Amino acid sequence: MTANTPLRTARVPGRMPRVSRAPRPRRPERGSSPQEGERVRQLTRGQVEDRLGDLGDLYAEISGGSPWAWNQARGAFLRRLAADARQPGFSLLVAETTALTGYAYGFPACGGGPRWVGFDGYLSRSLLHRAASGRLFVISGIVVPSRVRREYQDRAWNLARRLQRRLLDDHDAALGVTLVSRRDIDTVQTLCSWGWRYPVGDAPRALLTGPFRVLVLPRGS
Template sequence: MSAHMLLPTTSNLPAPRPAPGRSHTRRPGRPMREQGSSPHEGERLRPLTRGQVEDRLQELGDLYAEVSGGGPWAWNQARAAFLRHLAADARRPGFSLLIAETTVLTGCAYGFPMGGAGPWWAGFDGDVRESLLRRVAPGRLFVVSGIVVPSRVRRENQGRAWNLARRLQRRLLADHGAAVGVTLVEARDAGMVETLMSWGWRSAGDDTRTAGPPGSCRVLVLTAGA
């Protein structure tokens, strides 16, 4: 069974327009205040045990549906698909899930360590697989299977170290002593590829943006610390 990266479906939403009647003109001599979370205002990250994941499945599903948007039918469909995906990954050895929270749940990311064999490799080109195995020591390759964050995290300050998605993926790798993160993305999902690349992910093979045939995947990698 293959595991593909899951992101909420609103990754390409445009930035919100300023409210009518409000001026956003920059005053001479005053630096413009950067919008979004600051390094001192970010959400707290912490891992959940397997039991805690099971206890909070419904809450995690609600989070995914909430940030995905859409009508009731889309909400239920997206939520159900996410929970199936999460439940399947939670059975893998070494599975780990991090949550981000303030007074409420605001995001999560999860994945599992990858060995040198197993059905997950079926989505990889042979050359890409051998290249990864040569450059990464056994046990130091980690599959980042899902990242769930609000739309603002996907469209604002993507390159900042304190961007919530970057904090989550960096912490996942660090907690497992992983050197490289890896994920599979549907080749035709240009929006997801663009979002991940804005968070530091890079193509593991030929870095082209050409959409592949239906069902084909692109392999993206993330260096620890990025």
């Protein structure tokens, strides 16, 4: 959803070539729902610092690539995360079973607009009004496994939907907002499958000509 979020499909070492077969009817879901299997909780700033290694490892694992690319992606991500963590109201939610399975983070946009480098010129008057009233929340990262991106995206218990909805609820935000590279079509499509939409109305010129797209997420999506 920006460079912060590895939404491309992770590589699976040793995967055998896929053989074309006739499609099979989808079987009913079995077992407990993912909502029961994964516990979502917020980390304090101290806990975020203590678990930077785990957060960076999961990001790099989901990003995939060679060991060199793995280390590069991990280091760049941790620098961006550290910068976001300094924002007032920063919040990071983790999903866990016996291990870390995903997380999402962001911070409230407030006062004269969101304090996030890159948003200048991209927010319409209506979004700036939301920011001024404290009802706009910047979701700057969602890190989830590939199965969450390709399976049951419209279900309320989809992990990405649970994480982003919890961030908005915890901060009483009416809308979430994020920036996505205009070239990153896969990320745009994935976010839209989780309920994100293009803002309507008084879009600024930068929205049409700049390198990024603005997406918004209504609370409850």
